[in-house]
Amino acid sequence: MIAWxxxxxxxxxxxxxxxxxxxxxxxxxxxxxxVENLLFSTSDFAHVILGALGLTLVVITAGIDISGVSIMGxxxxxxxxxxxxxxxxxxAVLIALAVxxxxxxxxxxxxxxxxxxxxVLTLGSMFMFAGIAxxxxxxxxxxxxxxxxxxxxxxxxxxxxTGLPKEFTALAHGGLGWVPNPLIAVLLFALVLSLILHRTxxxxxxxxxxxxxxxxxxxxxxxxxxxVVVYTLSAFGAAIAGVILTSYFTSARSDLGSExxxxxxxAVVLGSAAFADGAKIAFIPKLTGVGFFESGGKAPSRxxxxxxxx
Amino acid sequence: xxxIVKNRELLVLAILGVLIVVIGAISPNFLRPTTLINIxxxxxxxxxIAIGExxxxxxxxxxxxxxxxxxLAAVILGVSLNAGVPLPVAIVLALLxxxxxxxxxxxxxxxxxxxPIIMTLGSLGIYRGLMLLIxxxxxxxxxPHSIKSVAAFRVAGIPALVWIxxxxxxAVAFALKNLKQARYLYAVGDNEEGAFLLGIPVKATxxxxxxxxxLFAGAAAVVFVAQIGFVPMQTGSGQExxxxxxxxxxxxxxxxxxxxxxxxxxxxxxxTAVDSMMIFLKIPGFWNNAVGxxxxxxxxxxxxRIRCAVxxxxxxxxxxxxxxxxxxxxxxxxxxxxxxxxxx
Numbered sequence: 001m002i003a004w005x006x007x008x009x010x011x012x013x014x015x016x017x018x019x020x021x022x023x024x025x026x027x028x029x030x031x032x033x034x035v036e037n038l039l040f041s042t043s044d045f046a047h048v049i050l051g052a053l054g055l056t057l058v059v060i061t062a063g064i065d066i067s068g069v070s071i072m073g074x075x076x077x078x079x080x081x082x083x084x085x086x087x088x089x090x091x092a093v094l095i096a097l098a099v100x101x102x103x104x105x106x107x108x109x110x111x112x113x114x115x116x117x118x119x120v121l122t123l124g125s126m127f128m129f130a131g132i133a134x135x136x137x138x139x140x141x142x143x144x145x146x147x148x149x150x151x152x153x154x155x156x157x158x159x160x161x162t163g164l165p166k167e168f169t170a171l172a173h174g175g176l177g178w179v180p181n182p183l184i185a186v187l188l189f190a191l192v193l194s195l196i197l198h199r200t201x202x203x204x205x206x207x208x209x210x211x212x213x214x215x216x217x218x219x220x221x222x223x224x225x226x227x228v229v230v231y232t233l234s235a236f237g238a239a240i241a242g243v244i245l246t247s248y249f250t251s252a253r254s255d256l257g258s259e260x261x262x263x264x265x266x267a268v269v270l271g272s273a274a275f276a277d278g279a280k281i282a283f284i285p286k287l288t289g290v291g292f293f294e295s296g297g298k299a300p301s302r303x304x305x306x307x308x309x310x
Numbered sequence: 311x312x313x314i315v316k317n318r319e320l321l322v323l324a325i326l327g328v329l330i331v332v333i334g335a336i337s338p339n340f341l342r343p344t345t346l347i348n349i350x351x352x353x354x355x356x357x358x359i360a361i362g363e364x365x366x367x368x369x370x371x372x373x374x375x376x377x378x379x380x381x382l383a384a385v386i387l388g389v390s391l392n393a394g395v396p397l398p399v400a401i402v403l404a405l406l407x408x409x410x411x412x413x414x415x416x417x418x419x420x421x422x423x424x425x426p427i428i429m430t431l432g433s434l435g436i437y438r439g440l441m442l443l444i445x446x447x448x449x450x451x452x453x454p455h456s457i458k459s460v461a462a463f464r465v466a467g468i469p470a471l472v473w474i475x476x477x478x479x480x481a482v483a484f485a486l487k488n489l490k491q492a493r494y495l496y497a498v499g500d501n502e503e504g505a506f507l508l509g510i511p512v513k514a515t516x517x518x519x520x521x522x523x524x525l526f527a528g529a530a531a532v533v534f535v536a537q538i539g540f541v542p543m544q545t546g547s548g549q550e551x552x553x554x555x556x557x558x559x560x561x562x563x564x565x566x567x568x569x570x571x572x573x574x575x576x577x578x579x580x581x582t583a584v585d586s587m588m589i590f591l592k593i594p595g596f597w598n599n600a601v602g603x604x605x606x607x608x609x610x611x612x613x614x615r616i617r618c619a620v621x622x623x624x625x626x627x628x629x630x631x632x633x634x635x636x637x638x639x640x641x642x643x644x645x646x647x648x649x650x651x652x653x654x
Contacts, residue, residue, distance in 0.1 A: 110607065114614045117564040123555055124606035131600025138594055262374070262431055269428050 039178050043248060046182035047072060047241035048260050052267040053186070053193055054237030057230050059268055060197075062210045063118040065231055067107060068238035068264065070129035072257030075100035075242030077133045080161030080252025081140050089168045097239045103129055104235020108228035133254035137161070160253035164246070172247035182244050189237060196233075206230060318561025318569075318613060319576045325609070326580050329587060337590045345586070347468055353582035354475045355380075355534045359549055360556040360574035361482060362412075362526025365519040367557060370499040370566025371419065371426040373523045376553055377546035378437035379411040383531035385441045387457075388450035388541040397456050404535075405528040411437055412524015416517040434550070441543065450541040461536040471533055478529075482571035495519060499566025555606050556581055561613075580605075 022038070031037070042049075051068045058065045079096035083089055103125070110121045175181050197203035205226050208216045217223050238257075245256040334341035359376045366373040387404035395403065411433070418429040463470045486492045494515040497505040506512045527546075535541060558564065559580060560573030584605060585598050593601075 110611070114611060116610050116614055119564060120558050120610055121607065123551060123558070124603045124610065126551075127555065127599045127603030128607065129603070131597055131603060134596035135594070135600055138596070262434065265427070266431055269425075269431070 036178055039183065040175075040180050042186070043172065043180050043182045045263070046186050047245050047257050048263045048267055049186045050189060050237045050241035050244070051257070051260060051264040053190055054234030055264060055268050057193060057197070057206060058118075058234045060206045060210045061227060061230055062213075063111060063227070063230070065104075065107060065118065065122045065234050066261060066265070067103070067122040067126035067129055068234060068241075069257050069259075069261040070126045070133065071100045071103050071235050071238040072242035072245060072260070073254045074103060074129045074133040075239040076246040076252045076256045077136055077161070077254045079243060079246055080164070081136060083164060083252075084140065084161060089165045093168075093243055096243055097236065100239025100242060101232050101236045104232040104238075105228060107235065108231030111231060112224040112227040130254070130258065137254070160249075160251035160256075162251040164250060164252065169247050169250040172244050182248065185240060185244060189240065193233075193237075202226065202229070319572050321613065321616075322560060322576050322580055322609060326576070326583060330583070333587045333590055340587070340590045343467075345590075347472070349583050349586050350472050350579065351469050351537075352586075353578045354471055355530050355537070356549065356552055356556060356582060357475060357479070357575055357578035358526050358530035358533060359546075360553040360560075360578045361479060361571050362523035362530075363550075363553045364557045364562055364569060364571060364574045365495060365522040365526075366426070367554075367562050367564060368495040368499045368566060368569060369516050369519045370502070370564075371516065371519065372554070372564070373412075373415065373430045373520060374427065374550045374554075375411070375415060375430040375434040375437060376523055376527045377549035378434045378441075379408050379524050379527035380531045380534065380546035380549065381441050381544075382411055382437045383407040383528040384535050384541045384545045385444050385450065387531060387535050388453050389444060391453050391457060392450065397460075400457075401532050404532050405525060408524040408526070408528020408531065409521055410524070412521045412527070413517075415524070416520035419520060420513045420517045438547075441545075445541075445543070447543065449543060453535065453540055455539075457536050458539045461533075471536065475533070476575070479571045479575045486570045491515070491518075496567045499568075501567075552581065553578075555602070559606055559609055 051072070055065055055068060075096040078099045079092045082092035082095045087095065107118075107122055107125050110116075110125070111118045114121070172182055173180075176184065197206065205216065205221050208219075208221060209223055209226060213223055241257060246252045249256065330340070330346075339345065359380055363373055363376050383404040386407040387400055390400040390403050391397070415426075415430055415433050418424045418433070419426050424432075461469060461471055465473055486495070494505070494510050497508070497510050498512050498515045502512060505515075531545070534545060553574075556577030557569065557574045558577070560569065560575070560577030562569030562573045581602055584602055585595075588595065588598055588601065
């Protein structure tokens with residue numbers, strides 16, 4: 001009965017579409033259908049899924065957060081700068097995650113304490129975070145740290161902060177067997193978020209706030225703090241994505257992930273049938289949504305690149 | 311106070327004026343007419359896109375494909391000029407391209423009921439893809455010089471494009487105030503069902519809003535190509551969000567039904583002026599986005615605080631009025647009448 005119900009759901013449609021798509025591409029070129037190829041190609045869009053996962057929580061509360069893509073770049077550049085300033089690379093990762101999450105707290109405080117549309121607020125903070133991420137290396141350079149590396153500003157603009165330790169840059173390229181590390185991070189984050197959503201009171205509050213914030217307020221839900229936590233969580237996901245991107249591209253750049261905004265929104269929209277109506281959203285489909293969209297858009301060219309490399 | 315609340319443009323314009331005076335005090339060169347004219351001139355592209363965006367946001371929709379539509383129209387303009395099409399025809403072609411691109415969005419939103427953000431996200435990808443298909447991914451650089459003469463033409467020392475764009479903005483503002491069909495935009499944005507029940511052609515109104523957005527994106531493309539003389543592949547990329555930021559800064563409400571074309575003009579001018587001010591303050595260009603974002607947040611926040619304060623004040627006035635009318639409680643109609651009189 002449950003299986004039958006699932007088959008008729010939106011997720012099932014997406015999974016079916018994904019299967020059809022993969023089979024069709026596989027028919028055109030059988031080499032595409034190797035499990036290893038498919039699994040490792042997820043590393044190219046792990047950051048999109050991480051951003052979409054966090055954003056889903058925000059969308060459930062009938063909000064929106066488009067500043068995540070800038071938080072990816074901010075986290076990346078903070079990671080690089082902390083390392084340049086002499087921090088241990090793992091401490092630098094922690095600092096990056098903390099700064100990224102704080103950026104989300106900033107969003108959350110704004111959204112919770114005004115009646116301004118969250119799209120406007122996060123649009124403003126998106127520009128702001130991106131600007132801070134681009135400006136920070138210059139400040140650090142003025143302070144005497146060599147943020148620009150040996151090649152100076154021109155080289156920095158081209159390649160970002162490079163020379164990060166091998167044990168960190170190898171992280172995003174490694175994996176457990178056939179499962180690459182970025183995908184493991186995505187699955188863990190998805191698991192944690194779905195546990196929060198479906199097994200905690202906090203998770204249920206999100207749906208209530210999404211349906212009717214006034215009812216939530218009158219029933220004693222601490223609406224403001226829940227909102228702040230949600231935007232912080234969303235930013236935390238983006239910060240993880242920023243760290244993974246830094247490791248994947250072996251350099252810290254302020255524009256990492258900046259292209260992902262529309263992909264992230266599309267993933268959330270595709271994964272959830274009702275965008276405007278926050279409460280109707282089921283959670284797990286995000287993964288299928290992103291998988292469908294990304295492999296549809298890029299898989300063939302990615303496969304071509306990979307096979308050319310071999 | 312009430313006037314400022316009703317007119318966010320005035321608030322933003324006042325802040326802009328103060329900023330210009332302050333920057334002028336620090337760096338007198340900033341106040342030279344050429345500098346100020348250049349600021350207006352370089353804001354035209356964003357301004358036209360923002361005016362188009364405004365129509366859609368008035369109806370409570372959103373159009374994130376404006377930048378891509380402008381890019382596509384710019385490519386069409388460049389390609390047709392290179393193919394030997396006469397300048398006026400090429401310009402009309404660019405405008406039609408924008409209009410057609412907007413009409414595609416309009417069909418999706420009205421006929422197929424696709425949510426605006428999804429529809430325009432999708433078409434953004436399509437239009438960017440079309441740009442690549444048409445040009446093969448390379449910039450269009452060898453455009454005949456006739457197009458640049460459009461931007462070089464000046465009337466009273468000010469580029470003709472500035473005069474034309476501002477005239478269009480004023481005409482749009484006038485139309486929004488006085489034209490019945492334009493008032494429909496506000497009605498639909500404020501309350502779609504109510505507008506429908508009043509017999510307003512909701513679908514036609516929304517349809518025309520998206521078409522206008524495309525048309526203005528096309529016009530922006532013409533200005534862009536005339537000003538720089540070539541078409542880079544990333545033309546208009548990221549401008550859709552800047553345009554939304556500009557109209558919101560100028561006081562258009564994303565919940566529909568509030569604002570006019572002056573909001574778009576003031577917002578675009580403000581964002582462009584800030585970029586120039588950074589240059590005069592010798593602050594590296596990569597801080598522009600940080601400052602622009604912070605200003606947007608600050609203005610929206612200040613606006614929120616002012617609205618709260620005014621609302622409080624109105625409620626206190628109302629409470630005083632109620633207190634004064636208590637002796638008349640024996641005659642309820644008199645009491646309520648006086649309250650009503652105050653409220654209106």
